[in-house]
Amino acid sequence: MPVFYGHQIDSALMLGTAQYPSPAVLAQAFRQSGAGIATVSLRREGGEGQAFHALIRDLGVAVLPNTAGCHSVREAVTTAQMAREFFDTPWIKLEVIGDHDTLQPDVVGLIEAARILTDDGFQVFPYCTEDLSVCARLLDAGCRVLMPWGAPIGSGRGLNNPYGLRSLRAHFPDVALVVDAGIGLPSHAAAAMEMGYDAVLLNTAVAKAGDPVAMARAMALAIQAGQLARSADPIEARDMAAPSTPLFGKAVLE
Amino acid sequence: MTRITILGAGVMGLAIASELAARGLSPRIIDPAGPPGPHGCSWWAGGMLAPWCEEESAEPTVVRLGSDAANWWESMGAHVHHGGTLVLALSRDHAELDRFARLTREHRGLDGDAIAGLEPELQGRFRRGLFFETESHLDPRQALTAMADGLAAQGIGIETGGTPSGLTIDARGLAARDALPDLRGVRGEMLAVRCPEVRLTRTIRLLHPRIPLYVVPRGDGIYMLGATMLESGAKTRVTARAAIEMLSSAYALHPAFAEAEILELGADARPAFPDNLPRLRRRGDTLFANGLYRHGYLLAPAVARMAADHVLTGQIPEIMDEHHP
DSSP states (O other): OOOEEEEEEEEEEEESSOOOSSSHHHHHHHHTTTEEEOOOEEETTGOOOHHHHHHTTTTTTEEEEEETTTSHHHHHHHHHHHHHHHTOOSSSEOOOOOOOTTBOOOOOHHHHHHHHHHHHHOOEEEEEOOOOHHHHHHTTTTSSSSEEOOOSOOOOOSSSHHHHHHHHHHOTTTSSEEEEEEOOOOHHHHHHHHTOOOOOHHHHHHTTSSSHHHHHHHHHHHHHHOOOOOOOOTOOOOOOOOOSSSOOTOOOOO | OOOOOOOOOOOHHHHHHHHHHHTOOOEEETTTTTTTTSSSSGOOOEEEEHHHHHHTTSSSSHHHHHHHHHHHHHHHTOOOEEEEEEEEEOGGGHHHHHHHHHOOOOOOOEEHHHHHHHHHGGGGTTTEEEEEOOOEEEEEHHHHHHHHHHHHHHHEEESSSOOOEEEEEEEOOOGGGGGGTTTTTEEEEEEEEOOOTTTOOOOEEEESSSSOOOEEEEEEEEEEEEEOOOOOOOOOOOOOHHHHHHHHHHHHHGGGGGGEEEEEEEEEEEEETSOOOOOEEETEEEEEEOOOOTOOOHHHHHHHHHHHHHHOOOOTTEEEEEEEE
């Protein structure tokens, strides 16, 4: 199970709290998913979302506030500070958005904001790309968790660059890695876990499914399957067919 | 005769008063803010009577309870416009249209020509859409005023003070949080614009993964654009972000909206329970009617009927989750 900044979490699924049909459905989805961490946005609701934030606290899972919707270092840092005060946690999922349309992370701003926040005592979960040098810089800045995207936020496209994600895993075997964003199907989540990722963070795939509660359960099962597969040492793919039943001694049909 | 006092003269309070009056009762109405106006969240609503579209995110209960709303409103003197709802998406968001179609019923798919047939103004702008022919909309302010006038004609005024007597029906919306701790505010922001160049005749919903928009024609070239949904009870003014996003969506619907005159920017908080469904609660001599969420005009008739049934017959309606008379 994943360990983030010294805290072991009982589930490799991290679930976002936006866009559900209702808080009641959100709570049921959380129960079915067994998710260990809830991400929550502070920015749009401001300080007046107490009722909703109380519902999130009642889920009984660790809360990871995020800086969703921030487009500059300053905005992100200010939002992180508000979130720390509001949720009483040093954890922050750091998002600095570079492009309004693709919601692609601004990696330059991200590194800068990560450094400022780490120096200020935060434990930063940066939403980043799978670029090796960007990730190395984020580690230099003090991050102990990296959260590369699978695909753009909300796109449901899965793992756009499996090679890059695999290579990141191989380069940083001891860093907690989370695939964040882009997951649309349980198979995408399973694939991330099979690659050896520590956890998967998703939101839209569950919240906007026709039946969010059923999809939450499906994601939980897929993540378990992927984790189990990883620990079971899967075989390598190969070009040569390898029959699992011996041919020798079979009846000749011609 | 049963003495009844209704607290709150928003859509819920007035609908219950109207329903009781229609059944021969003469309730008192108390609202410190007086007759319906900008102080109440139902003033800022879209007024869509669109149960089928709402099914995209709402429980089936909403569809069932909302299906007769239009008839009720007409019987109370509201002008209901029966043009149906046209649901559209820009070509790159067609996946949103497919999802919407899967999650809803009572619609048919339209191609570009059929869309232009319904709304000539949209000629050449959209290739695909969904038409919910049986849906309708009303103008909330006209509907509220019609109810208040109808009640006044029967001698039922809106008092701004006084002590409740008899059975109290608490329909104060979000203000009832003092008694209903599981009630929360869901902030909504809207704009009203005048844009006579755009001639749309029915409610249009423009789907978008992040910034969905609906446009409700109010006549005389006036359109209501709405509405945001934020988990917040803040009643502060419209943010620049909300205005920018809704206006840019309207511009995507039709570029002539760029020249629209902005008449109003409005924001308020809708009262909602955790499952976003309405509730009746009976505690002693108080009956709470609340939690209409974004379905004020769609569900007020059904909730008003159930409240009246309870008052008159003691019946326990399906949406009553507490009953301690």
